[in-house]
Amino acid sequence: MSQAGSLPCKKLLIIGATGLIGSRITQEIVRNKSKFDRIAIFTSPGTYEAKASEVDKLKDEGVDIIVGDVTNSEDVKKAYQDIDTVVSAVGRNVIEHQVELVRLANETPSIHRFFPSEYGTDIEYGPASANEKPHQKKLKVRAALQAADKLDYTYVVTGPYADGNPGLYFGANKAVKEAGTFDVKNKEAVLIGEGNFRISFTTMKDVGKLVVLALTHAEASRNKALRVNSFTTTDSEILKEFEKQTGGQQWGVSYTSLDTLKKLEQEAWDAGKPYATVFTLRRIWAEGGTLYEIRDNHFIDGDDVVETLADAVAEAIRVQNSI
Ligand SMILES: NC(=O)c1ccc[n+]([C@@H]2O[C@H](COP(=O)([O-])OP(=O)(O)OC[C@H]3O[C@@H](n4cnc5c(N)ncnc54)[C@H](OP(=O)(O)O)[C@@H]3O)[C@@H](O)[C@H]2O)c1
Known part of the structure; x- marks a missing residue:
């Protein structure tokens, strides 16, 4: 956690930008591109090929596409140049690797804010949270961020997604x-x-909107777990x-x-x-x-923008x- 005052989040690097939630976050950031000075995504060569049309669309919108290996420090350091805020939306299988991404961000003078890949359950809800198996890797990432002396953080905590994709809460859960x-x-x-x-649920569309509001309300979202929701x-x-x-x-x-x-x-x-x-x-x-009996949407002007159960x-x- 940095000792400095809040700095604006203007030059963004999104990691995991084409994933399930990363694509929604990226879509909303791009829709609000006038509010940012630079938008870049860091993606793997495999995704660059497999999702060429999605990546091309982003390029057409003015997004800088940086291709590299997220586990290669040199690639990450290059991607971090001229960035002030990292928005990570990496999938569950690479959550722990964010500890290294945080370390490298802390060493990069231009970067002052890190949004780790959260967008889900409140991993510090109560004393029992510390022992829940699915929380362990995300807890390590939070610990790394709290220890980073030059970085501020924002944890966007949303609860389950109110969406109908397979496996999500409003979906057909055929496997189990x-x-x-x-x-x-x-x-x-x-x-x-x-x-x-x-x-408390958040639709994936609202996750995107609420991340944008957290970015544009840099002081209000600084060094906080923002417990937001749709309903x-x-x-x-x-x-x-x-x-x-x-x-x-x-x-x-x-x-x-x-x-x-x-x-x-x-x-x-x-x-x-x-x-x-x-x-x-x-x-x-x-x-x-x-x-959440009291949600945090109001901190970032996110009360009136969210969807309803009917939506x-x-x-x-x-x-x-x-x-
Ligand atoms: N609240 C909920 O209901 C809910 C549901 C699902 C997920 N989540 C949370 O949302 C966050 C993102 O999950 P997601 O399901 O959106 O992720 P995802 O679609 O599985 O993956 C997101 C991105 O992570 C990168 N990635 C995945 N595997 C990788 C690997 N082995 N090496 C390097 N990069 C890899 C890829 O980026 P590139 O290919 O572009 O490099 C990928 O597009 C997680 O924190 C998860 O816990 C919450």
């Missing part, structure tokens, strides 16, 4: 249905508990909205009790299943580990029907 699902094509849902746990609701309310927007008939519904969820979670970890994290996160969310469900139906 018992962890919860809203399946539009089969009009079928699995709710946790009796469907009454309150959870707070329950599984039952989500189901009601899905039923309303899909013709009004009742869906087939079953329930997974919190105890069963915990049992499935333990079994998945014991068996080394890759989806064990899904059970853990769903359990944390059901237990209220991402419920999220409409978009989730569109996404599920397009798959």
Whole structure:
């Protein structure tokens, strides 16, 4: 954490810019390009080829495309030149490598702010958070940022995404249905508990908007975990909205009790299943580990810009029907 006063976030480097959430963040940053002096993305050679049309579109919008290997210090140092703010949206498999990205940023005189790849569950919600398996790598990154003497940080904490892509909360969760699902094509849902746990959600579109607001409100977002959201609701309310927007008939519904969820979670970890994290996160969310009685949107003028449950469900139906 730096001792200096707040400096504006104007020259941005986005890492993971073509990923699930990185693409939404990048899209919103580009939509607001007049507010920034420079927008660059750092991407791997593989992505540069595989997502050529997406990258070309960004180039046409004036984004600088820097191609390199995020694990190569020389490539990263080059990418950091003439940048004041790093926005990382790297995927879960490279979260821990951000410790090195933070170290290199701290050594780069122009860089003063680092947004690590968070955009999810509040990893310091309460005392139990410190022991949750999925949080461990992100906690190490926070520790590295708190120790960095020349960097400020912003943690954008959003809760689960209210979106319909496979595996997301408003999606058809085919692989592990018992962890919860809203399946539009089969009009079928699995709710946790009796469907009454309150959870704070953010749509991916809103994550992008809220990151832009955090960047443009550099003082308000400085050295903070910003706990933002689009809305707070329950599984039952989500189901009601899905039923309303899909013709009004009742869906087939079953329930997974919190105890069963915990049992499935333990079994998945014991068996080394890759989806064990899904059970853990769903359990944390059901237990209220991402419920904010007071959200932080107001710090960054983000109260009136966010979507509603009805907006999220409409978009989730569109996404599920397009798959
Ligand atoms: N709240 C929620 O419901 C929720 C859901 C999903 C994710 N998240 C969070 O959002 C953040 C981003 O996750 P995501 O799912 O958006 O990520 P993602 O799509 O899996 O990956 C994002 C980017 O990370 C880079 N990357 C991935 N693997 C890499 C590797 N082995 N080496 C180098 N770079 C690699 C890639 O960038 P390039 O190819 O451009 O280099 C990729 O586009 C994470 O912190 C995650 O926990 C939250």
